[in-house]
Amino acid sequence: MALPANSPRRVPTTLKQLIEQTPAIPSMSTAVLEVLRLAGDPDSSASHLADAISVDAALAARVLRLANSAYYGLPREVATVQDAVTLLGRATVRSVAMLAASYPWFDAEDEATAECNLWEHAVGVAAGAEVIVRRIDRRLADEAFCAGLLHNIGMSVIVRWAADKVPTLIQFSVQKKLSFHETEKLVFGYNHMEVGSALGADWNLPPRLLDCIAMHHEPSKLARTSLLVDAVHVADYLCKALGIGLGAENFTIQVDTSSMDRLGLTNPNDLTRVQADLMSRFRSASELLELT
Amino acid sequence: MDVIRLERGQTRTVHDADSVQADWIGSGVAFVVYEARRKRGFVAHVLQTDWEHRGSPTAPPPALEDLKGWLDETGASPSEVRAVVAGGAQPLNAGEDPRLRPGEGLSRAVTTGLRSLGIDHICEDTGGSMGRSLKLNCRNGVVDVVQGQGSSTTHFRLGG
Secondary structure (H helix, E strand, C coil): CCCCCCCCCCCCCCHHCCCCCCCEEEEEECCHHHHHHHHCCCCCCHHHHHHHHCCCHHHHHHCCCHHHCCCCCCCCCCHHHHHHHCCCCCHHHHHHHHHHHHHHCCCCCHHHHHHHCCCHHHHHHHHHHHHHCCCHHHHHHHHHHHHHHCCCHHHHHHHHHHHHHHHHHHHHHHHHCCCHHHHHHHCCCCCHHHHHHHHHHHHHCCCHHHHHHHHHHCCCCCCCCCCCHHHHHHHHHHHHHHCCCCCCCCCCCCHHHHHHCCCCCCHHHHHHHHHHHHHHHHHHHHHHCCCC | CCCEEECCEEEEEEEEEEEEEEEEEEECCCEEEECCCCCCCEEEECCHHHCCCCCCCCHHHHHHHHHHHHHHHHHHHCCCCCEEEEECCCCCCCCCCHCCCCHHHHHHHHHHHHHHHHCCCEEEECCCCCCCCEEEECCCCEEEEEEEECCCCEEEEEEC
């Protein structure tokens, strides 16, 4: 399939070139990477985590703003990062930091990413993965939120080059009954999962989060299936069904029902209940993030 | 002319100078009911979650109750109005698994509900694997249903 002739520039032909030549890929701040590391380290203290956040003033300010929002429903004002860690807990602070740090990748003010509705989708899948995982293992709910936020970072790079080609790619996918990521692979030589994985590996993201980026469309291809990957996969589908983030790949996805089975979502009513919780969580997150 | 944005799960009445648009319709369903003679209409974006949680899976979506109220209040005749129903998309591999076909039942519930109110002039653009947006120009009764981020557009003329 030929790329549209009106393209202002050709999409780089290798994954390496894509990442090197994309001018506006935000880097993952070292503060956020340290927060991710410390939140998973049982030997670290709350003050270590607070110190790691406070190193980045913009991150600290955003963490405080989010911590004081209705979404987290804390009984009193959070005045310091240390307070936020104490009141919210380390796992939730990891989610808050991730949320604060993710925005630049899906910046709604960037025309291409706004058109593709990527930020809304990231928040929707984060909310959905959290809701799904909370039913099974509450301890992993915050990590699931982070995984949902990050799953499509590769798409944020691709659309910076190819937003104008998205309608053609969608139409091609439907005609050929290919998933959008299969069409990406055919047309560009790589797909958004591979792009995201390369970025995530470069940032030294934890392996479980990398799996969610790399396998969110093919959860059963993992050597050992993962609760987080299954949750992100199903949350992705539920968001598409609700119209949350149809912008980039639209509804050209193949859903792996084995993931639903592994999550205990064996009939339509189970899914609808989860979807209702997802929608409720997403709406409160949207108010918080001024998405609506 | 400003375009009124209809959010997910919302209903709205519109009048002659209005233009209203429902975006990001996935497995959910948006519908327009338009009375050409008085250039007025009713628009809704129904989600699966708004519907199933009313109890019985065969119950009409709640937006149809609002529509009934609009018909009663305005005196619009169901036999004169025309409707467009759009949405109900599903993933590429929907197959026969009901977990992957939520839009199908919702589309059917909406069209059945419209018919139960006496509305028989119904055009449909439902199913498939592309999300949609729907726009009504109330001045001329033209409804545009855009699929897949502009991959294709279907025009419906409800204005007589």
